[in-house]
Amino acid sequence: GGGPSTPATLAELQQEALGLELPQGGAEFGGAGGAAANEMKYHTVMPATITFFHSERQPFYRACPYEVKDERSGKMRACLKKVEEQGNCWSCAVGHECQTPSARWLTSFAIADHTGVQYVSGFDDTLAKVFGVPAQEFADKWDRKGSDPVALTQVEEVFKARR
Structure with a gap:
């Protein structure tokens, strides 16, 4: 856990x-x-400070929203495997297809405290707190940043605020 x-x-x-x-x-x-x-x-x-992360790479992945049974709890949950665009839909490694995947935070970055520096990995819930925005909202801006100057500024602001 x-x-x-x-x-x-x-x-x-x-x-x-x-x-x-x-x-x-x-x-x-x-x-x-x-x-x-x-x-x-x-x-x-x-306390720790983020000292470096790759702002040129998307810090999220697109996940499969297909509902599957959780083997541990027996309850239903989202598949969450990485999806790839396949023509007009998205597909995960298990073969689930969807029209709209969900974005989830996933990235590595360096943190420092008064004793040293360490590379760490961050995941969805934790990084939503670090970046101050849900992954889906950020992914929508990331996708538009090449053609929308406002979206580009918003993406850059998320990264600048964390350095």
Whole structure:
């Protein structure tokens, strides 16, 4: 899961990561905290400043909105796999098709605190807070920025405000 964690400095997180080891000969992944190989670690670094991100690349992806059953909860949820435009519709790797995909934040960027600098990945809910705008609203402006000077200015402002 990815809930809130106790704030730490980048140096503390980097020190914790030194204990991580790559598996040898089929052994289970282990190390500090006994993390499994497919386990995601979520951290809170406060205060931190975004020092760099690629403003020339779109910081979102287009996701499949098709409703599928969640294997863990049994409830319905959006597929959310990346979609590609296929003629007059969008299609994901599973074969779902839609006319209008949903945009979701996804990007990597550098953050810094008083102890160092680290590249991190950010995802939809967190980046909506960081950028101050829902991904779909930003994606609509991103798509128009080549032909609409107002949209271009709005995209640039989102990036400038985060540097």
